[in-house]
Amino acid sequence: MTDVPMRTAGVDLAAESKGTALATIEWGSGGARLVQLSLDVEDAEITEAAAGITRIGIDCAFGWPDEFVSFIADHANLAAQQRPDGRMQWRRTLAYRETDRWIREKIGRWPLSVSTDRIGLTAMRCAGLLGRLAASGLLVDRSGRTGVVVEVYPGATLRTWEWEVRGYRADPQVRRALxxxxxxxxxxxxxxxxxxxxxxxTDAFDAVVAALAARAAALGRYDPPPAEHQARAEREGWIVLPSCSLADLRPAQT
Known part of the structure; x- marks a missing residue:
């Protein structure tokens, strides 16, 4: 069995170029090589790098919950807005996307909420970046089922590999062990x-994990959105979580 050579990339996106990292991995016969790892990356550099990439994984929410979008639109006309009950169960429909609920079932914890947490600022940048990638001629499918771009979650990827990740974002010694x-x-x-x-x-580390998750997406080694959630995933985004180990990403020998 042979493996098709490919390049995957990972982006740890921040609201500004500061804190944004880009990693590129080249996959060949029997092995792979980290050929680029950059910090403080602008949108233009990401767009340029994506041109020669099989899959690029971006660590950021690709959209907002459908219910949140509808709520904000309705809120513009307060007199006509139906009165929400305001309880936790209702608020969670506004705070979390379908993919967030799926991740919660998989790893036992909620991702950060794109509509109620500060990551919303990064998602605003991501919306512009996805538009730039589409304008450059790339196919952008927020569900990740087709196209070049996939949404990834490095912390969840590491947990599916059963790696000890407690404190890795704050402690360089934990990252050294990883x-x-x-x-x-x-x-x-x-x-x-x-x-x-x-x-x-941390940004550089997560960008590399994002590029590895993108490899899993390129190989089809992840769970795509169920058919009943496909349309929602195309609006909200869908997190690619590898369904294989790191070792399973190794290219086959020629």
Missing amino acids: VQRMQRDAPWLALGPHAQLMVES
């Missing part, structure tokens, strides 16, 4: 001089 495990579990993945930056920067 990088060492990555090198141990995937000796075919050459991190090269970028390994130290992954230890020093």
Whole structure:
């Protein structure tokens, strides 16, 4: 069995270029190589990098909950708005997307809410970035079923691999242990001089994990939206969660 050569990329997106990281992995016969890892990345650099990529995973919500969008639209006409009950169950329909509820079932915790948390600012930037990628000629499908771009969640990816991730975003020593495990579990993945930056920067580390999740998407090794949620996922986005281990991402030998 042979494997088709490909390049995947990962973006740890922030509201501004500061805090945004971009990683590119080249996949060849029997192995892979981290060929780029950059910090403080602008939209133009991401758009340029995406041109030669099989899949690019972006760590950011691709949309807002349908119920939240409708609520905000209705709220513009307060006199005509139906009175919500305001209870937690109702508020959660506004706070979380269908993919967030699915992630909650998979890993036992809620992702951050795009409509009630500060990540909403990053999602606004992401909306513009997706538009730029589409304008560049790339197919953008927020459900991830087709096209080049997929929504990813590095923390959830690591948890599906059953890695100990407590404190990894704040503690470089935890990230060092994770990088060492990555090198141990995937000796075919050459991190090269970028390994130290992954230890020093949470953003860089998450961008690499995002690029690995993009590889899972390219191989079809993830759970796509169920048919009954496909249309909603095309509006709200759908998080690609690998259904395989890191070792399973290894390219086959020629």
